Each structure stands twice: as C-alpha cells, then as structure tokens.
Amino acid sequence: MKKSQVSFKVNGDAHRVEVFPMARLLDVLREEMQLTGTKEGCGEGECGACSVVVDGRIVNSCLVPVAQVDGSEIRTIEGVANDADLHAVQQAFIEHGGAQCGICTPGMVLAAVDLLERNPQPSEADIRTALAGNLCRCTGYMKIFESVIRAVDNAHR
Amino acid sequence: MDHPIGKSFPRKEGRKKVTGQALYVDDLSFPDMLHGATVRSPSPRGKITNITFGGDIPWDEFTVVTAKDVPGANYVALILNDQPYLADGFVNHAEEPVLLIAHRDKYLVEEARRNVVIEIEEQPAVFTLEESLAKKAIVWGEDNIFKKFLVDKGNVDDAWALADFIVEGEYETGAQEQLYIENNGAIAIARPGEGVTVWGSMQCPYYVHKALVKLFDLPEEKIRIIQTETGGGFGGKEEYPSLIAGHAALLAWKSGKPVKLIYDRAEDMVATTKRHPSRTRHKTAVSKDGKLLAMEIDFTIDGGAYCTLSPVVLSRGTIHAGGPYSCPNVRIHSRAVATNVPPHGAFRGFGAPQSIFALERHMDQCARVAGLTPEEFRRRNFIHEGETTATSQVIRERVDMDALLNRALQLSDYHAKRERFARENARSNGDGSFGIKRGIGFATFMHGAGFTGSGEVYLQSVVSAEATSEGTVQILAASTEIGQGTNTIFSQIASEALGVDFEMIDIIQPDTGRVPNSGPTVASRTSMVVGKLVESAVTALKQTLIGAGLLSEAYTTAAFRAACREYVTRFGPLKTSATYEPPPNVHWDDEKYQGDAYGAYAWAVYVAEVSYDELTYEARVEDFVALQEVGRVINPVLAAGQIEGGVAQAIGFTLFENVVWKDGRMANNQMTNYIIPTPVDIPPIRVYFEENPYAYGPGGAKGIGELPMDGAAPAILNAIENATGASFTHIPLMPEQLMERYEKEPSLVQG
Numbered sequence: 001m002k003k004s005q006v007s008f009k010v011n012g013d014a015h016r017v018e019v020f021p022m023a024r025l026l027d028v029l030r031e032e033m034q035l036t037g038t039k040e041g042c043g044e045g046e047c048g049a050c051s052v053v054v055d056g057r058i059v060n061s062c063l064v065p066v067a068q069v070d071g072s073e074i075r076t077i078e079g080v081a082n083d084a085d086l087h088a089v090q091q092a093f094i095e096h097g098g099a100q101c102g103i104c105t106p107g108m109v110l111a112a113v114d115l116l117e118r119n120p121q122p123s124e125a126d127i128r129t130a131l132a133g134n135l136c137r138c139t140g141y142m143k144i145f146e147s148v149i150r151a152v153d154n155a156h157r
Numbered sequence: 158m159d160h161p162i163g164k165s166f167p168r169k170e171g172r173k174k175v176t177g178q179a180l181y182v183d184d185l186s187f188p189d190m191l192h193g194a195t196v197r198s199p200s201p202r203g204k205i206t207n208i209t210f211g212g213d214i215p216w217d218e219f220t221v222v223t224a225k226d227v228p229g230a231n232y233v234a235l236i237l238n239d240q241p242y243l244a245d246g247f248v249n250h251a252e253e254p255v256l257l258i259a260h261r262d263k264y265l266v267e268e269a270r271r272n273v274v275i276e277i278e279e280q281p282a283v284f285t286l287e288e289s290l291a292k293k294a295i296v297w298g299e300d301n302i303f304k305k306f307l308v309d310k311g312n313v314d315d316a317w318a319l320a321d322f323i324v325e326g327e328y329e330t331g332a333q334e335q336l337y338i339e340n341n342g343a344i345a346i347a348r349p350g351e352g353v354t355v356w357g358s359m360q361c362p363y364y365v366h367k368a369l370v371k372l373f374d375l376p377e378e379k380i381r382i383i384q385t386e387t388g389g390g391f392g393g394k395e396e397y398p399s400l401i402a403g404h405a406a407l408l409a410w411k412s413g414k415p416v417k418l419i420y421d422r423a424e425d426m427v428a429t430t431k432r433h434p435s436r437t438r439h440k441t442a443v444s445k446d447g448k449l450l451a452m453e454i455d456f457t458i459d460g461g462a463y464c465t466l467s468p469v470v471l472s473r474g475t476i477h478a479g480g481p482y483s484c485p486n487v488r489i490h491s492r493a494v495a496t497n498v499p500p501h502g503a504f505r506g507f508g509a510p511q512s513i514f515a516l517e518r519h520m521d522q523c524a525r526v527a528g529l530t531p532e533e534f535r536r537r538n539f540i541h542e543g544e545t546t547a548t549s550q551v552i553r554e555r556v557d558m559d560a561l562l563n564r565a566l567q568l569s570d571y572h573a574k575r576e577r578f579a580r581e582n583a584r585s586n587g588d589g590s591f592g593i594k595r596g597i598g599f600a601t602f603m604h605g606a607g608f609t610g611s612g613e614v615y616l617q618s619v620v621s622a623e624a625t626s627e628g629t630v631q632i633l634a635a636s637t638e639i640g641q642g643t644n645t646i647f648s649q650i651a652s653e654a655l656g657v658d659f660e661m662i663d664i665i666q667p668d669t670g671r672v673p674n675s676g677p678t679v680a681s682r683t684s685m686v687v688g689k690l691v692e693s694a695v696t697a698l699k700q701t702l703i704g705a706g707l708l709s710e711a712y713t714t715a716a717f718r719a720a721c722r723e724y725v726t727r728f729g730p731l732k733t734s735a736t737y738e739p740p741p742n743v744h745w746d747d748e749k750y751q752g753d754a755y756g757a758y759a760w761a762v763y764v765a766e767v768s769y770d771e772l773t774y775e776a777r778v779e780d781f782v783a784l785q786e787v788g789r790v791i792n793p794v795l796a797a798g799q800i801e802g803g804v805a806q807a808i809g810f811t812l813f814e815n816v817v818w819k820d821g822r823m824a825n826n827q828m829t830n831y832i833i834p835t836p837v838d839i840p841p842i843r844v845y846f847e848e849n850p851y852a853y854g855p856g857g858a859k860g861i862g863e864l865p866m867d868g869a870a871p872a873i874l875n876a877i878e879n880a881t882g883a884s885f886t887h888i889p890l891m892p893e894q895l896m897e898r899y900e901k902e903p904s905l906v907q908g
C-alpha cells in the first residue's frame with residue numbers, strides 16, 4: 001500500500017499529512033500530530049475512549065480510516081477548552097467527580113459537549129443515551145451524569 | 158483556617174485529565190524508540206519442542222529475547238518466585254510469554270509476532286478448581302496446592318449435636334476481568350553498566366523495582382521505576398506490571414534502545430490476571446431461636462498456573478468468610494489451587510467478595526430454615542463491641558450493625574417494597590401471562606483495611622515531606638494515583654495537619670529514584686495507613702520549624718511559607734520522614750491464624766432492588782442503596798465516587814461479566830463479547846455514610862476502596878430470590894442460567 005496525502009482541519013487548524021489511507025484516524029492524531037488526548041481503550045468501537053467529532057458528528061476514531069476525513073473538520077479534546085478557559089462540562093467534571101483515572105474522560109467530555117450543543121436541556125435519560133457508547137470503569141457513571149447536569153445548570157446561570 | 162478534611166476539594170490533577178493533557182504511558186515516546194511485542198504459548202501445558210521464525214519478515218532487523226538472554230534470575234520476584242519472565246523449555250498456561258521481539262515499525266512487529274511458530278508437546282492439564290482438587294493431573298508441586306489455611310475457633314465438632322437446624326450450601330463465583338480502560342503498558346531504557354529505567358502504568362512501583370533488581374541482578378540504585386498517569390487498576394496493575402516492565406526492559410537491554418511495550422485490549426484480556434474463581438461450602442448449626450451455633454466453611458480459589466499473589470488473596474478471603482457475626486465456633490478450611498490458566502490475581506476486594514458472596518447468600522438460606530426474616534436472623538447474630546470475629550479478634554471500636562441495617566432498610570423503603578412486590582408478583586401470576594417480577598434483598602458485611610495481620614509491620618512503610626524554598630510542601634510517597642484520589646486526599650491530610658492552604662501541597666510523582674517505599678497501593682491502605690504517615694511526616698516538618706524558632710504555635714499560611722523559606726536559606730533542605738508504627742494492642746498469630754486480622758474494619762449494609770423479565774430472562778438492578786461506616790470521610794465526592802464505581806463493578810460481576818473459557822484460555826477476550834455495564838445499565842446508586850472517626854487513621858479515616866465490591870452480588874441474588882422464589886448460588890448469573898432454571902422448574906414462575 002502506498003502513502004497518500006490527506007488534508008483536514010483539526011481544532012480549527014489546517015493540516016496535510018502523508019499517511020497510509022487505511023491508517024486509523026486515532027493513530028494519525030496520536031502519532032503524526034501528537035494529539036495524545038484521544039485515547040485507545042479497545043480499538044473496536046466499543047469503549048468510546050477514542051471519540052472525536054468529525055464534521056459535527058461524534059465518531060470512534062479507531063474505526064475511521066484517515067482517507068475518510070479528507071476535507072473534514074475534526075474536533076478533539078485538545079480543542080474543547082478555550083485557551084485557559086475550561087468548557088462548562090470540563091469544569092463540572094473536575095468539581096463533581098466526573099473524572100477518576102481520566103482515561104475515559106476525553107471521550108466522555110466530548111460526548112457530553114456534543115450532546116449539549118445539540119440539546120442544551122437534556123434529561124437524565126437523554127444523557128444516558130448520549131453517553132451510551134462511552135464506557136467508564138471507575139465512576140459507575142453517577143458522577144458523570146451529575147457533572148453533565150451541573151454543566152447545564154452553570155451554563156444557564 | 159477551615160478544616161480541609163471532610164470537604165470535597167476538586168481532584169488535584171483534574172484539569173490535566175479533562176483537557177487531555179495528562180500523559181499516560183502510551184502518550185510518551187523517546188527518540189529512536191522500538192516497539193516490542195510478546196510471543197506467547199499456543200498451548201496450556203507442555204514442552205517447547207521447536208520455535209520457527211517464518212513469513213516474509215526481515216528477522217535480522219529485529220531484537221529477539223528468549224529465556225537465555227535474562228541477565229539475572231528468570232522469575233518474577235513476589236512470594237514464591239515460581240513465575241518465569243519467559244518460559245524456559247516448558248509452558249504452564251496458554252498465552253504464557255515465551256519470547257519477545259522489537260522493531261522500529263510498530264505494524265511490522267505485529268505482523269512478525271504472528272509469524273513465530275512455537276511448537277509444544279502437550280502434557281495433561283487441569284482447567285478448573287474441581288479438576289485440580291481431584292488431581293486429574295499434578296501440575297504444580299506435589300498436590301496442586303499453593304497455600305492452605307485453617308482457622309479454628311471454639312469447638313465446631315461438638316456443636317452439631319446441639320443444633321436445631323443444620324443448613325448446608327455451596328456457592329461459586331467466576332473469574333472477572335478488571336477491565337481498566339487503559340491497557341497495561343511500559344517503556345524502558347536499559348544499558349548494561351548504567352542501569353534500567355521504566356515508565357509504566359502501575360499501582361506499585363516498588364513491586365516492579367524489587368522484581369527488576371532480581372531480573373537484572375543489579376544493585377537497587379541502578380533500577381528506577383516511574384509511574385505514569387494510570388488509567389485504572391483495580392488490582393489488575395498490582396503485580397502484573399512487574400512482568401510487562403521486565404519484558405520491556407529485557408528488550409531495551411539487548412537492543413540498547415528505548416522500547417515501548419503496550420498491550421492491545423485482546424492481549425490484555427487474554428494474558429493478564431483476573432479475579433480468582435471460587436467455590437465455598439457452608440455447613441451451619443443454628444438454634445431454634447435463630448442463633449448461629451457453629452459455622453464450618455470450606456473455601457477454595459483457583460490461582461491459575463503460578464502462585465503469584467494467591468496466598469494473600471486466599472488469606473483475605475478466608476478471614477472475611479465469617480462476616481460481621483458473632484459465632485462461638487467457627488472452622489474455616491481454605492486453599493488456593495493451581496490450574497493451567499493464566500495466573501489469577503489481585504482485583505478489588507482480593508478474595509473477600511468471593512467468600513462474602515457465599516456467606517451472605519447462605520445467611521438468607523439459614524434465615525429461611527430458621528423461619529425468620531433475613532433481617533431478623535442477622536440481627537440475632539450481629540457482632541458487637543467486645544465480641545469476637547472468626548479469627549477471635551475482639552472488636553474494640555464502636556460498631557452498630559443494627560442501626561446501619563435500620564437506616565439502610567429505611568432509605569431503600571425495604572419493608573414497604575417487599576410487601577408491595579409480593580402482592581404484585583402474585584397478581585401478575587394469576588393470568589398465566591409473562592410479566593415483570595420484582596424483588597428486594599440486602600447484604601450486611603465488613604471489610605478490613607490495610608495489610609492482613611502483621612503485614613503492615615513487615616512492610617515498614619515510609620513517607621517523606623520536604624519544604625521548598627518557595628514555601629510549598631512536597632509529599633514524597635510511593636502511593637500511586639490511579640483514579641481513586643490519592644493526590645487529592647494526601648493534599649487534604651497534609652494541609653489539615655499543617656493548617657495551610659490545600660494549594661501549597663505538591664504530590665510528587667511516584668519515582669523510586671525519588672520517593673521512599675510507602676508500600677503498595679492496594680488493600681484499601683492508602684488513605685488510612687499511608688495517609689497517616691503523610692500526617693506524621695508533615696507534623697514533624699512543622700515541629701522542626703517551631704523547634705528552630707522560625708514558627709510560633711499559631712501561624713498563617715504566609716508565616717508558614719516564610720518560615721520554610723528562611724529555614725532552607727539558613728540550614729539547607731528541610732525534609733522529614735515518618736515510618737509505620739502499629740496501633741497499640743494489635744496481636745496476630747500467623748501460625749494459628751488467630752488474632753487481630755486488621756487494625757480497622759469498614760461496616761456496611763447494601764440493598765438492591767431488582768426486576769426480572771420472564772420473557773427475556775433478564776434480571777436488572779433498578780435501585781441500589783449503599784450505606785457504610787468508614788470512619789471519617791476525607792472527601793465526600795471522591796468517597797462517593799469510590800463506592801459508586803465499586804458497586805457498578807460488582808453489578809458487572811453479578812449479572813454481566815462472564816469469562817468464557819476454552820481449554821484454559823479466555824475465548825471472549827474483546828469488549829464486544831465480554832460486557833461491562835454501560836451508562837444505560839446502571840441503576841441509581843445511592844451512597845450514604847455513617848461517620849465514626851477511627852483513632853489511628855488520619856483525621857479519623859478508615860479504608861474504603863475495596864468495600865463496595867463486597868456486598869452487591871449477594872444483595873442482588875437475595876433480591877432475585879425474593880422476586881422469583883429461586884435461590885441461585887453461582888455468579889455471574891446470566892439470562893441463560895435463569896432460562897435453564899425456569900425450564901426445569903416452571904413452578905417457580907408461579908412463585
């Protein structure tokens with residue numbers, strides 16, 4: 001297989017990389033661009049640790065061949081905070097116990113941010129459904145749900 | 158200043174974690190780094206007869222390490238030192254590491270690994286604890302037994318004659334995968350002459366250190382182990398990292414280059430440790446007024462192919478087998494046996510969830526036979542201050558299981574629900590249609606914190622504190638942050654003891670080149686035991702400043718800073734240390750297995766409400782109340798997070814997580830077919846604490862981390878019995894087993 005050029009935007013910046021077209025987006029982000037905030041938990045689309053947003057849709061980057069994102073806009077965990085200002089979801093995760101070991105956290109935060117952008121007033125059932133593809137082994141999810149609810153409250157204060 | 162203990166300070170390293178800046182081992186890379194892979198045994202047991210390096214692979218570009226390349230001792234130094242780093246001519250379990258390969262190209266390494274063929278002349282193997290006990294083949298030592306214990310209190314034999322009822326039961330628990338979301342991994346740099354440095358995901362840097370000193374036959378100061386941010390452990394990164402760190406280091410030693418060795422999920426699940434499967438038999442003598450007269454308990458765990466930590470897991474399981482009850486005559490026979498599966502290992506609870514599952518299911522059976530409700534039966538037997546546990550430990554702290562039970566039953570609306578469910582379940586049976594049955598059940602239990610018996614005395618843990626010229630205080634401890642909150646808790650303890658701001662405390666990353674040996678991060682010991690050392694070390698620091706005349710008894714944060722600065726300028730570094738000292742009057746007899754098994758226990762009552770769908774055979778937990786007394790709660794949000802996470806894992810252990818074995822190998826080693834609870838599976842977990850400060854814990858705290866793993870499984874199965882009338886004795890309880898049972902006994906549906 002030959003390498004080819006793929007262009008896309010990551011967190012607002014344009015990039016052009018020379019990669020194998022079937023390389024996983026996850027590896028390209030982590031290895032070519034040193035964006036290691038996106039994690040690998042399973043490599044088979046089960047855990048959501050590798051979640052990123054591609055053209056407004058949350059996807060598991062371990063299942064996406066990089067050729068598929070040619071011309072796309074990608075948002076990773078590194079693009080969620082606005083410089084020093086954390087997103088309300090990130091702040092709430094710190095304060096309300098939404099992160100323990102932190103390995104699922106980038107994916108969880110992105111999934112929660114994505115939910116709030118689509119649905120600014122989610123019910124607990126909405127939150128559970130939106131996060132259904134993101135597994136956490138540490139928290140038992142209670143504090144993650146609470147963090148998302150608090151982030152909603154804070155955004156509306 | 159306000160008191161930091163008891164407040165929910167935000168997680169110290171939280172910002173790094175929510176922004177993706179926290180660096181886990183796979184996020185690190187070094188110039189010129191190679192990628193390693195492990196080539197494993199295809200068979201469960203036998204002689205290695207041939208190894209071929211095939212395929213279209215440029216083998217001359219690879220570094221290859223076999224048992225012959227080990228510079229020191231080819232075993233993982235732990236308890237019996239029987240597990241080799243690399244199999245040397247003989248394998249004892251499927252997926253046992255046989256050789257290591259490394260190359261610059263990570264994708265090529267993976268392809269190369271698949272092109273190594275290991276041929277084995279197979280020998281008879283045993284795959285279950287029954288086969289091992291029956292000596293179907295002798296696969297370890299003379300009798301397949303790693304370790305045995307006998308606890309003998311009172312006189313069990315004389316009690317049977319006095320019993321009004323004798324209740325017998327047998328209970329089993331399956332293997333469980335820790336399934337931390339970050340897989341195991343390590344990076345090593347090693348040069349003959351210079352030494353070995355390893356970065357890795359781990360709970361116990363000094364375990365790895367001890368193992369690598371032997372593996373390389375190097376002096377202690379030549380081995381340096383650094384913990385990177387760790388994405389969950391739950392015991393799964395207690396002993397295993399010694400193996401993977403050694404493998405990375407062997408490859409680095411031979412190649413002269415940094416080597417990264419990271420498992421993918423399939424490898425992590427198939428090759429690393431799991432919870433010990435268990436079988437427990439109970440025979441109990443009960444009087445007609447519902448008193449426990451004698452308990453005879455036979456407890457067996459499957460240790461897998463090598464001894465590793467099994468004796469210690471067995472010990473904790475044995476001691477917890479008698480529960481929070483006062484019974485004059487108790488005999489517990491226990492043993493850890495060898496099988497040809499990958500060694501089972503540490504997993505939150507460490508043997509206690511297994512024996513407590515059996516006991517708390519059995520207590521419901523005893524209650525039924527004695528004609529009492531589950532709560533009344535337990536009330537008649539609860540242990541009180543001044544009474545003794547199975548190991549004859551006199552409980553000297555205040556304990557009120559009755560009050561805990563009252564509160565838990567009230568919080569869960571137990572009595573009203575039990576009545577309502579009985580009515581509704583009966584009604585829904587009337588028309589012969591399928592429906593939803595509901596039930597509610599509970600478990601009452603305790604969990605000892607810290608190492609068992611004299612363990613803490615042998616460990617001799619040390620913590621240091623150092624004041625900097627900026628006036629901040631650094632805590633130097635080997636206790637790792639693995640998500641449970643070590644960094645935050647230690648900062649709170651230090652800031653409370655010093656009376657200075659939380660922000661002034663820095664927790665130093667565990668690095669054996671820099672921090673003293675505070676013992677392993679296991680056994681619910683970090684807050685209670687190591688936290689106490691943090692408290693003592695910083696108190697010594699404060700005393701030094703006062704003694705030097707730089708600080709008065711009452712001071713502000715600013716005055717403290719100034720004093721530190723002044724001290725360092727005048728006298729140089731200011732560092733103090735504290736070494737473990739046992740609380741007074743703790744006596745343990747390792748021979749007889751009698752005495753004070755643990756310095757302190759956490760006490761708990763967990764209540765589960767379940768629904769059971771007769772059409773799909775699916776049991777679900779609908780509501781969960783977890784009430785516990787854990788001494789003083791240092792950080793309520795973190796503490797509740799520990800309980801919720803543990804209960805969720807325990808729900809998985811009970812109803813979701815089924816390791817499918819095929820010839821000693823896990824067949825469903827993927828997250829697609831080994832299912833853990835997801836955000837839509839978990840009921841509301843309602844956590845409550847009673848606080849009863851423990852005199853020898855920092856700020857009054859006891860241990861908490863493992864407790865939530867203990868009580869959920871029996872509470873859920875007791876609830877399922879309440880819903881269906883069927884008593885299940887095996888977990889995981891999957892819909893298939895429920896279906897089988899119903900097809901055999903259709904009358905159960907009619908309740």
Ligand code: FES
Pocket residue numbers: 039040041042043044045046047048049050051060061062063
């Ligand atoms: S790593 Fe992509 S879903 Fe798990």
Ligand code: FES
Pocket residue numbers: 098099100101102103104105135136137138139338388389640
């Ligand atoms: S915080 Fe550890 S997996 Fe979610």
